[in-house]
Amino acid sequence: MTKTDPFIQNPIEVQKKLIENIAAYPKPARIMHICGTHERTIAKYGIRSLLPGRIEVLSGPGCPVCVTPDDDIDTAIILAKKGLTVVTFGDMLRVPGTEESLFDARAEGADVRMVYSIDDAVKLAAENPDKEIVFFSIGFETTIPTTAAAVLRGLPPNFSVYTSLKLTPPAISLLVQDINVDAFIAPGHVAVITGTVPYEEFAEKDYPIAVAGFESYDILLGIKMLLDQLEAGTSAVENAYMRAVKTEGNPIAVKMMNDVFDVVDVEWRGLGIIPDSGYRLKEKYQDHDAAIKFKDTYEDSLNELREIRKKKKKNCICATILTGKATPADCPMFEKACRPESPIGPCMVSDEGMCHSWYKYCRD
Structure with missing residues (x-):
């Protein structure tokens, strides 16, 4: 076992320990992921409900x-x-x-x-x-x-x-100018191709980065790494997905x-x-x-369609959801007019969309 590879014989106990360590972090923290698959895992396993309320996990524009x-x-x-x-x-x-x-x-x-x-x-x-x-x-x-x-x-x-x-990295560059966020979870499958180097510019700007995989323990490990950095007052790119991601990609x-x-x-x-x-x-x-x-x-x-679009009033807030400024629960059409079988916006279409994930896993 290595510090950054949770593939061990008892992942449930590891996750419990990670959750305990995360809960011990005393300050508020806003963490954003840039991956629709991360959001699906977070929603499916109720990861947000396991975290203290002072630790927020925002969903960014990670659904292509x-x-x-x-x-x-x-x-x-x-x-x-x-x-x-x-x-x-x-x-x-x-x-x-x-x-x-x-x-x-x-x-x-x-x-x-x-x-x-x-x-x-x-x-x-x-x-x-x-x-x-x-x-x-x-x-x-x-x-x-x-x-x-x-x-x-x-x-x-x-x-x-x-x-x-x-x-992906240019989108993060824009987000840090507009969103109040402390750290980022970077998408593991993207880093498999690009490596971790493209994220170093954000660490240099004091935004901790954790490259994470797609199982629940991968995401919990990424969150724990980011909170450790925030507590220590450091910022670096850490690889929580070493079984797949190399520095050079x-x-x-x-x-x-x-x-x-x-x-x-x-x-x-x-x-x-x-x-x-x-x-x-x-x-x-x-x-x-x-x-x-x-x-x-x-x-x-x-x-012609652009002119039509200018005159149309859309109640869909997908664009706002993609920037972490809202959640599906804030949309008046969520679960009502907008459902997977009759999507109004793209966030309800793909299983990587936040609305689709919340519809499937987060409804009462």
């Missing part, structure tokens, strides 16, 4: 489906309704855009399909050379390498990628991403445009960039 902005969803819908075949992951089909979702567009006859990976989409393009296939690519650093690998292997001429890819995956993508400013739902927080295909791959290849196809319709 949830942070995908209306513009990107609307563009994918427009392309599908203009006769292109749009393929993406299952959760994205049900996320509402300005007026409808990809699932609604499919019900109206648009060619919208669900895939489990970009490789499935590439195969579809190869088997249907007469169709224009657009892969609506979303996700954080965890899944971006799969898109990069597919591009490097070579894509069929009738295949293009519409990117809505996000990088996965250099091969990082190189693939850097070879395929340029870092650009992108919009996040709830946070606006964050500098250097996303990816766009490099110029040499622009023949496969749907945002460029089909700009004339979607631009006018997208502008």
Whole structure:
């Protein structure tokens, strides 16, 4: 057993001890995680209820489906309704855009399909050379390498990628300017790719960081590490997920991403445009960039939808929830008009969304 690896024979006793140690921390503390899977585990096992009230665990923008902005969803819908075949992951089909979702567009006859990976989409393009296939690519650093690998292997001429890819550290940079928070739990699966080094800039700004895995004891260990740092008045990046995360991450995956993508400013739902927080295909791959290849196809319709959106009044507070300023309990539609079978906002669609997790695990 090591200090940072709770994989031992009696994890229940370890968790009890961690909870006791956490409860002994005497001061108020606000800790934010940036991971939908962390939120699911916290909600499922009632971790917040095990902590003293003075220790808050906030949920940040850690759900890739949830942070995908209306513009990107609307563009994918427009392309599908203009006769292109749009393929993406299952959760994205049900996320509402300005007026409808990809699932609604499919019900109206648009060619919208669900895939489990970009490789499935590439195969579809190869088997249907007469169709224009657009892969609506979303996700954080965890899944971006799969898109990069597919591009490097070579894509069929009738295949293009519409990117809505996000990088985690820039979001934290924005949050620390706007949110009263003392420390962060960093997502373990992202750190598997990037390593722990990207989080050092926040430790240098006096924000303790703990990279955590996804079991209940992983999260409790991360919280304990952060409270230890706060009590000692120190700030560092600690690795609570040593069984999977190395300091240097996965250099091969990082190189693939850097070879395929340029870092650009992108919009996040709830946070606006964050500098250097996303990816766009490099110029040499622009023949496969749907945002460029089909700009004339979607631009006018997208502008019309933007005007409609300005006039619409939405009661959904998903954007506020994504920044840790509210919880699903604060939303007047939670459990009522907004439910998993009829989601009003993206936080209720994905099982990584806070509203979905609370609906499933935190209702009375």
